[in-house]
Amino acid sequence: MKTIIEPFRIKSVEPIFVTTPEERKAILEQAFYNPFLVNAEHVLIDLLTDSGTSAMSSHQWAGIMQGDESYAGSRSFFHFESVVKSITGMPFIIPTHQGRASEKILFSILGGKGKFFVSNTLFDTTRANIEFSGATGIDLLCEEGKHPAIPAPFKGNLDTVALEQFIKEKGAETIPAVILTITNNSGGGQPVSMQNIKEVKAICAANQIPFYIDACRFAENAYFIKLREDGYQNSSIEDIAKEMFSYADGATMSAKKDAFANIGGFLALHSEALAKECRNLLIITEGFPTYGGLAGRDLEAIAIGLREVMEESYLQYRIRSIEYLSDKLHAAGVPVMRPAGGHAIYIDSKAFLPHIPVAQYPGQALVCELYLAGGIRSVEIGSLMFGKYDEAGELIPAAMELVRLAIPRRVYTQSHIDYVSEVVIDVFQRRDLIKGLEITEEAPLLRHFTAKLKPLQ
Template identity: 75%
Template sequence: MKTIIEPFKIKTVEPIKFTTKEERIKILKEAGYNTFLIHADDVLIDLLTDSGTSAMSSEQWSGIMRGDESYAGAKSFYRFEAAVKKITNHKFIIPTHQGRAAEKILFSILGGKGKYFVSNTFFDTTRANIEFTGAEAIDLLCEIGKHPEQRAPFKGNIDINALENFINKVGKENIPLVMLTITNNSGGGQPVSMENIREVRKICDKYNIRFYFDACRFAENAYFIKLREKGYQNKTVLEIVQEMFSYVDGSTMSAKKDALVNIGGWLSLNDEELATKCRNLLIVTEGFPTYGGLAGRDLEAIAQGLEEVIDEHYLKYRIRSIEYLGEKLLAAGVPIIEPPGGHAIYIDAKRFAPHIPPEQYPGQSIVCELYIEGGLRTVEIGSVMFGKYDKQTGKLIPAMMELVRLAIPRRVYTQSHIDYVAEVVTEVFNHRELLKGYKIIYEAPVLRHFTARFQPI
């Protein structure tokens, strides 16, 4: 059959509050033109993030009821540990309340002034946790990944030559870790190939550098490998996932993505000495090593989610539904990162609103208009999120790309919801010449996009 249906039935529904355009104009102004600061009740379709926004299954809710809330040694931890080891085969599994907690622990131990961490592209909290230690986060995205309009199967790859050149430039002793983000969130949700993973492993072995995954969307990445990389069509997603993890020394994970839960994460490692240091810091900041800031019920839900996320019927539906939205937008002429990624559609704000310069944040302008037009909550991934200021002149150093991410929560919205999203985006695009720039009137020193306030220019 040509029609791909959702591999689940809907058992519980949540009503959506409808607002008028006039109401949304007022709501947005009161929120300082920052969609992070809008009450969720005032959002029609929430595409702000796919993190922690999944709908859990009946089996996951059953696990919630089975959760063992013992402070130490809970049976729910051992089910969680076994589920993570099944996919990673890593020796030491440390639960955390979410991905950034794992990042905080790892980089606090390995980071510091004069250190460099290298990636295909670091996402916002990962970069912040690195820079908080005084270290530098370096992105070495492959060249094709920098061109939104060009199609290639693995635009999330790291530039292998640039990686080796950078190691030789700064010295291997100053690079505690190389990390691949799978899929590459900041780069458009684009996948990383198994070949690229193997090549990074060779480089890290050559220079004796640790190699880790930011594994948030590991299952989506594995499914792209199955679809696009020679030699993997007949392998199961689990087999591909296990091979991917076999090349790395550890991983940080936000279970709020590809474990299909609302909270949780982990840090997996093979290095016993480093694992001991991480556990000691975990106890200070998160909790005992068998719960790590999570309730036993959360550990149960994660364990079940890891079984469900590698189901190929689910992944086929997931990837195709993102592609479906991308096709509708491309048919309407809307410029996006091509091909569509695994968890989101990324509007190319530079081509969408070329009349707005980077220092006036074209992505933020589109974000605001999508909310006003149709109640969509999206997020800017450009110079608001990743822009920096020149220390000498104070001028903005723009991000490499100006994007607007439409992140699709897992198992939440139906096809009619997605059709509505396409209509709203197309309507804004058809009147794009009316869009105006924004200026920041308040910003925090770190992760400013979460709490910044703006003013139209």
């Protein structure tokens, strides 16, 4: 059949609060034109993030009731550990309260001034933890990924020619790790091919550089490989995932994405010596190594979710539902990243609002307008999130100006998504009336979370 139905039934519901345009105008003003500062009860459709916003299954809720809350050596930890070991093939598994905690621990040990971490595209918290250590994050996205409107099967790939050149210029000794983000969140939720993973691994091995995977959306990436890469059509998602991880020396993961959990993450490693260092830091910052800042019930939910996310019926529904919204917007002329990514729709705000200069943050202007028009909360992934300043205080813009509509897993129905498309298309049809913004207050790192802005007159 042409219709892809949700492979689940809804067992519990929660209310959505409806606001008027007048109320949203006042709310946005009070939030200084930053939807991160808007109370959730004032949001109609929340597409700010897919992190920690998924609906857990009845099996996960049952697992929560069986969580072992022992401080040390809990049964739930060993269940969690066995599942992560099985998927990643890595012997040392360190739980953390979320992905950025794993990053903080890893980069505190590996980072430092004069060092470079190279990636296809680093996401915000990854880059912030690298920079906090004194190191520099370098994005080497493939050329296809830099053109939102031009379809390509694996636009999340790392440019291997540029990687080899960078290693030659800076020296392998200055690069503690190369990191592949799968799928490539900042690059439009685009997948990374198995061939690219193999090529990056080969380059790293030849130069004795450790290779890591940011595995937040590993199952979605594996499904894209099954759909689009020769030789994998008859492979299971689990087998593809295991092969992806087999090339890596380590992995970080926020379990708030592809494990359906509301909190949690892990650091997986092959190196026993590095794992010992990480565990020592874990004890100082997160907790004992067998709970790592998590309740036993959360460890159970993650272990169950990691299995559920690899079910092909779910992944078929997940990827097709993202395509559904992307196709509707594309048909209406809205400039979206093509093809659709795995977890979100990415609108090219530079093409959507060509009259707003980059220095006036067109992505954030669009984010605000979507909230005003329909109570939809989204996030800018552009120069507000990733922009820097030069010595003269002038903005160094991000590579792309995107707005992400991140779809929580198993949360919204087709009618919700149809509503989202109607709001976006309505805003697109009167886009010439939208004005830019300026920053009035910002933090030195991760400024988009707390920045205050105001409209330009």
